[in-house]
Amino acid sequence: MFNTNLDILEPTAWIETYIANLYPNRPILARAATTIRGQSIDSQVAQRNKEVRVPRPAKPNGSKQYTGNGYTYDDPDVSDASLVMNNIWYDGFKVNKWDQKFSMVDLVNMYFQPYMEDLMNQINADMKDPIRQFEAAFGYLNGGNLTQIDDDDIRNAKRFLEKRKFLRSGAEGFIDADARYYLTGQPLFVNANQRGSLDVQISGEMGPAFGFRNFHVDPLGIVSPAVTFSGTASGTAAEGDKIVPIDDGAGGAATPGQPGDIVAIGSSPTQDDFYVIDETPTGGDNTANLYLKEPLRKAVANNDPIVGKAGQTQAFYDPSAIVLVTAGVEPLDTPNNGIRTATGFDPVNRVTFQVTVTQNDEGVKVLIESLYGYKNFMPDRGIRYEMGTTAKV
Numbered sequence: 053m054f055n056t057n058l059d060i061l062e063p064t065a066w067i068e069t070y071i072a073n074l075y076p077n078r079p080i081l082a083r084a085a086t087t088i089r090g091q092s093i094d095s096q097v098a099q100r101n102k103e104v105r106v107p108r109p110a111k112p113n114g115s116k117q118y119t120g121n122g123y124t125y126d127d128p129d130v131s132d133a134s135l136v137m138n139n140i141w142y143d144g145f146k147v148n149k150w151d152q153k154f155s156m157v158d159l160v161n162m163y164f165q166p167y168m169e170d171l172m173n174q175i176n177a178d179m180k181d182p183i184r185q186f187e188a189a190f191g192y193l194n195g196g197n198l199t200q201i202d203d204d205d206i207r208n209a210k211r212f213l214e215k216r217k218f219l220r221s222g223a224e225g226f227i228d229a230d231a232r233y234y235l236t237g238q239p240l241f242v243n244a245n246q247r248g249s250l251d252v253q254i255s256g257e258m259g260p261a262f263g264f265r266n267f268h269v270d271p272l273g274i275v276s277p278a279v280t281f282s283g284t285a286s287g288t289a290a291e292g293d294k295i296v297p298i299d300d301g302a303g304g305a306a307t308p309g310q311p312g313d314i315v316a317i318g319s320s321p322t323q324d325d326f327y328v329i330d331e332t333p334t335g336g337d338n339t340a341n342l343y344l345k346e347p348l349r350k351a352v353a354n355n356d357p358i359v360g361k362a363g364q365t366q367a368f369y370d371p372s373a374i375v376l377v378t379a380g381v382e383p384l385d386t387p388n389n390g391i392r393t394a395t396g397f398d399p400v401n402r403v404t405f406q407v408t409v410t411q412n413d414e415g416v417k418v419l420i421e422s423l424y425g426y427k428n429f430m431p432d433r434g435i436r437y438e439m440g441t442t443a444k445v
Contacts, residue, residue: 379425
């Protein structure tokens, strides 16, 4: 047990009392990898803007066949095997002199806990950006509107991961509270007790029924940015192409989308006709050509409609694809000026943070901050589902 009269000027007192309490898990943040191919990067000390090297396999080009002209050797491509720590989130609060009569447990519950939760929410929100970098996406339309998710969509998520990508196991589902609401209304979930599972979704026990390791519910969800793309194919594109010529339907420039946006291609797009927009190559024109992250799975005809779609993103992916590295910010070297600093670690969300306590005439100021970097190292290991509110046909 911790002493409830711990000194509020001691930052470790705040940290230890916080760790002793219960606090919520942010699944996307907590499940992010801190290893790549089993190589731990937890112990690497990084300063702001410092590049952290992440070991990962090279990418052979698959063309080394001996033809009698000698052997050639690759210089392994490791250009993307690095992560830059250049993000700092912080929260801070003041403890006035008249509040110091409270015990440390009371102060942590009243002040420290809510600010720590806010800090974790901020980092968790950033961790959703790499999800937009996954190459694959799908959805379901009814009258041009994105529909609610159901168990058929969950089965398709697994099918697309296995069919389009080299993913055999280890994928998990990250859904929001609305998706959980729709899914738990499905017969398979309503009758989950007949399958030996009463804790539908929250415990993740239904994940293995669909070939996933677990399902996690993130109450804050994944925000889909507004999609502005609209246009039509201004020519044909063959199956396997990743570039589609486009215009506005009348020979003018199409309204461009942003990398990571999702578009549905064709007059009657199926779940397999959704694509993620890729970065526009240098010198390219994304108002005249649409660049896709994946090759077309069927040919595109002239004047086929192409419409951007944004709903509530549900993600199914291998969490080891996304890496998060956190560290404490460099402490101030002023031990005799009423400033004390200590580094803590949240074992649930796996975030390192720093607490700085400063005393002045008004009372005590408490600063909480975390230095971190993140990256999606394997964008081929996940798929996004764009969900709407329309019922399926």
